[in-house]
Amino acid sequence: MAHWSNWSGRHQSEPSRLHFIRTEEDAAALAGRARDQTRTIRVAGGGHSHAPLVPNNEVIADISALSGVISADPDTQRAWVRAGTPIYALGPSLHQHGMALPNQGDIDRQTIGGACATGTHGTGRGAANLSSAVVGARFATASGEIEECGLTNNPTLCSVARLNLGSIGIITALELQLRRSYRLAESAFVTTGTEAEARIAELMADNDRFEFYWSPQTDQAFVKRMNETEDPAEYPLASEGKRVGWSFEVYPSHRAQLHTEMEYSVAMPDGPACFSAIKELITSDFPEVEMPVEYRSVASDDVWLSTANGRETVTISVHRDIEHDESPLFRACEEIFLDHGGRPHWGKVNYLDREQLARRHADWDRWWKTRDEIDPAGTFLNAYMRSIRPS
Ligand SMILES: Cc1cc2nc3c(=O)[nH]c(=O)nc-3n(C[C@H](O)[C@H](O)[C@H](O)COP(=O)(O)OP(=O)(O)OC[C@H]3O[C@@H](n4cnc5c(N)ncnc54)[C@H](O)[C@@H]3O)c2cc1C
Incomplete structure (x- = not known):
C-alpha cells in the first residue's frame, strides 16, 4: 500500500495512488484523468509543512523529479x-x-x-x-x-x-x-530574553537581516545577524552564526530535532508586545516547554493570502517536540496571536475555521473565485482545503 508522511510524522496518508511525476506531459495526463474519474490530487513537495496540506486518500503526486x-x-x-x-x-x-x-x-x-x-x-x-x-x-x-x-x-x-x-x-x-548573486556575513551572540526584547528595534534597524531564538527554560536568546558583504567567502564554512559565504551557503541551518510549529505574523509595530505576551505565557503556564520561540521580520507584499500582505510584518513561532501534544501550548499561544491581529503561516499549525481565515485576508474571496474557475470540480482540494472553502 502507498504511504506518505510529512517531515515530522505528524501527518500520514495512505493514498490509493502515489504517482511519481517525471514530465510535464505526465502531469497533465494525471490531472485530466483524475478529474474524469472524480478523484482528488494533492502534490507533495518536500513534505515540510506542519499543516495538513498534502494528506489525501486518493492521489498524491510526488514532484521531486521535476528539478533544475x-x-x-x-x-x-x-x-x-x-x-x-x-x-x-x-x-x-x-x-x-x-x-x-x-x-x-x-x-x-x-x-x-x-x-x-x-x-x-x-x-x-x-x-x-x-x-x-x-x-x-x-x-x-x-x-x-x-x-x-x-x-x-x-x-x-x-x-x-x-x-x-x-x-x-x-x-x-x-x-x-x-x-x-551576493555574499552574506553572519554574526551571532547569546544574551537574555529580556535584553533581546529590549534591543529589537535597534537590531532590526542596524542589520539587513536579524532574528532571535528565545529558549524558555534558560531565558537565553540566540541573536543572529546577516549582513551583505564584499568580503570573500571563507571555506570551509564556519558553524552557524559565523559564516561568510554566498547567500545560499549562509541562509540555511540544520534542524535536527523533529518538531511541530505554529507561527503567526503580526504587524511590525505589534511584534514586541506580542512576543512579550508569549514569553510571559510560556514562563508562567508552560514551564516544561524547552523548544525556542523565534522572532523574525518580513517585508510587506501584494501577494493574495500572504501573511505579509499590505503590512511590514514580524513573525513569531512556537515549537513543540513530537513526543508531546502541542495543542495546549499552541491553542494558548493562538489566543495571544489573534489578540495582536495575527495571520497564521499556511505551512504551520493553526486552529482557525474558514470565517476566521477569511477575516484575515482581504483577497480571500477573489482567491477562491479564481481557484474555483480553474478547478470547478475541486480535483485539487483535499479534506483540509474543502473545510476552509467558502460555503
Ligand atoms: C524544519 C522546518 C523549517 C522550516 N523553516 C521555515 C522558514 O524558515 N520559513 C518559513 O516560512 N517556513 C518554514 N517552514 C515551513 C515550510 O517552508 C513550508 O511548509 C513549505 O511549504 C514546505 O515546502 P515543501 O516543499 O516541503 O512543500 P510541502 O509541505 O510538501 O507542500 C506544501 C504545499 O505546497 C503544495 N505543493 C508543493 N509542490 C507543489 C507543486 N509542484 N504543485 C502544486 N502544489 C505543490 C502542496 O500540495 C502543499 O499544499 C519550515 C518547516 C520545517 C519542517
Whole structure:
C-alpha cells in the first residue's frame, strides 16, 4: 500500500495512488484523468509543512523529479525553474548564472514549488517572502492541459499561483524575479530574553537581516545577524552564526530535532508586545516547554493570502517536540496571536475555521473565485482545503 508522511510524522496518508511525476506531459495526463474519474490530487513537495496540506486518500503526486533551472535571463534577473527543485539545489544552480533568491528561510530542504505555495519566508526588514518573487507559473490543470500565467499575462490567475496552497493544479515550473548573486556575513551572540526584547528595534534597524531564538527554560536568546558583504567567502564554512559565504551557503541551518510549529505574523509595530505576551505565557503556564520561540521580520507584499500582505510584518513561532501534544501550548499561544491581529503561516499549525481565515485576508474571496474557475470540480482540494472553502 502507498504511504506518505510529512517531515515530522505528524501527518500520514495512505493514498490509493502515489504517482511519481517525471514530465510535464505526465502531469497533465494525471490531472485530466483524475478529474474524469472524480478523484482528488494533492502534490507533495518536500513534505515540510506542519499543516495538513498534502494528506489525501486518493492521489498524491510526488514532484521531486521535476528539478533544475530551465532558463535564466541575466538582463531581467529572472529565471524559469522546475517546481520540484529543492532550494538547496536551486542556490548553486542559480549562482552559475550569477543570480540568487532574494531571501531564504531557516532551512533549504523544501522544494521551491512547496515553499512558494505557502508563503515561506526568511528574515529581514526589506526581505519579502518567496511567493512575492513569483512572476509566472506553468501548471497542469484539472482539464488535462498546461496553463501558463504571469503578472502581465493573466495576472489574476498568477495572483493565485504565487501562493496557491497546492490548490490550482500541478505546478511544473515557476518564473522567479531574482537578484545578482551576493555574499552574506553572519554574526551571532547569546544574551537574555529580556535584553533581546529590549534591543529589537535597534537590531532590526542596524542589520539587513536579524532574528532571535528565545529558549524558555534558560531565558537565553540566540541573536543572529546577516549582513551583505564584499568580503570573500571563507571555506570551509564556519558553524552557524559565523559564516561568510554566498547567500545560499549562509541562509540555511540544520534542524535536527523533529518538531511541530505554529507561527503567526503580526504587524511590525505589534511584534514586541506580542512576543512579550508569549514569553510571559510560556514562563508562567508552560514551564516544561524547552523548544525556542523565534522572532523574525518580513517585508510587506501584494501577494493574495500572504501573511505579509499590505503590512511590514514580524513573525513569531512556537515549537513543540513530537513526543508531546502541542495543542495546549499552541491553542494558548493562538489566543495571544489573534489578540495582536495575527495571520497564521499556511505551512504551520493553526486552529482557525474558514470565517476566521477569511477575516484575515482581504483577497480571500477573489482567491477562491479564481481557484474555483480553474478547478470547478475541486480535483485539487483535499479534506483540509474543502473545510476552509467558502460555503
Ligand atoms: C524544519 C522546518 C523549517 C522550516 N523553516 C521555515 C522558514 O524558515 N520559513 C518559513 O516560512 N517556513 C518554514 N517552514 C515551513 C515550510 O517552508 C513550508 O511548509 C513549505 O511549504 C514546505 O515546502 P515543501 O516543499 O516541503 O512543500 P510541502 O509541505 O510538501 O507542500 C506544501 C504545499 O505546497 C503544495 N505543493 C508543493 N509542490 C507543489 C507543486 N509542484 N504543485 C502544486 N502544489 C505543490 C502542496 O500540495 C502543499 O499544499 C519550515 C518547516 C520545517 C519542517
